Amino acid sequence: MKLLFITMIGLLTACNAGNGENLDGQGQPLEPVIAEDITDDDGNEEKSTLLWIQDNVFSPICVECHGGANPAAGQNLSDLATSAKNLINVTSANANFKRVLPGSAQNSYLYLKITGASQAGARMPLGKPALSTDAINAIKQWITLGALVPPNSNISAQVNNSHMTTRQLNEHKSATLTLSFNQPMNFSSLASEQILINASSPTATWSISDENITLSVINPQTLKITISQLPLAVTQLKFSLNNNSISSIISIGGQLLDGNYNNVDGGEFNYEHNF
Incomplete structure (x- = not known):
């Protein structure tokens, strides 16, 4: 059988549809980010890129206020790794962003601040x-392309963005999870059987067999996980990656994926989707 059916003893407790992660300012899901090449025709x-922004914007301009032991708004932009840690997916002074x-x-407070948007208060630099x-466009483009960080930069490898799409096909449905990472990853040793996926309804659970899982590497920063032949009754999917008892995802720089966002290499990444 492609799906192992397991009857539950009790009913599952209903879960919230989400916690607001990866939603835009109107609460709508963000489209997946497909990172592009960040070099010009001459290889420059x-x-x-965050490196250019750090060298040409943050360090010479912003650190006067956003540096040192007591940076303004607790936002330290002193160096590359510190800037990434203090900016990417960090809640701003406006909790909506x-x-x-x-x-x-x-939907990024940094961009709203430097462009003088009304939602962000006083324009920066104050x-x-x-x-x-050039600086504003560089920051906008860096964010739009997925806020990537340089490999081998001592910045934890993390999932920057996750996005689920679903389709209903006759008696089954399919689901595709797109994961965008903050730096190039090495997916060469990753196999479908190393990803734990469980499907459930209010009365039953299904364990997804690896033959119904397809992995597609779009580019070194983007991975798609597609599940086929899902029963129509499924109302929830749970994904688990980087479980070190099964496998580990590693960046091209040799860092283990920081799956639980604690800025320490390693840790399981979990994703939940409710239909």
């Missing part, structure tokens, strides 16, 4: 001329 690094929401500049058009 373009401006839309992340400081940087990968894939969506318009009391100084606005950032140059």
Whole structure:
């Protein structure tokens, strides 16, 4: 059988549809981010990278206030790793926005701040001329492309963005989870049997067999996990990756995926979707 059916003794407790992660300012799911090449035709690094932004914006301009032992708003931009830790997927002073929401500049407080958007209060840098058009565009593009960090930069490898799409096909349905990572990953040793997926309804659970799981590497930063032949009765899916008893996902720089976002290499990544 492609799906192992297990009858439950009791009813499952209903779970919330989500906690607001990976939603835009209107509460709608963000589309998956497909990272693009960040070099120009001559192989030079373009401006839309965190490294360029750190060297040309954060360090020379922002650290005057956002640096040192007591950075303004607790947002330290002193160096590359510190900036990434203090910006990406971190809740801002306006709880409706992340400081940087990968894939969506318009829903990133940093971008709203430097463009003078009304939702973000006073424009930054405070009391100084606005950032140059090049700097603003670089930050916008960096966020839009997924807020990637340089490999081998001592920044934890993490999932930056996750997005689920579903389809109903006659007597079954399928689901595809797109995961965008903050840096290039090495998926060469990852196999479908190393990903734990459980499906459930209010009265039953199904364990998904690996023959119904397809892994698609879109690019080194983007992985798609597709499940086929799901019963129509399924109302919830739970994914578990980077369980070190089964397998580990590693960046091209050799870092274990920080699946639980504690800025320490390793840790299980979990994702839940309710239909």
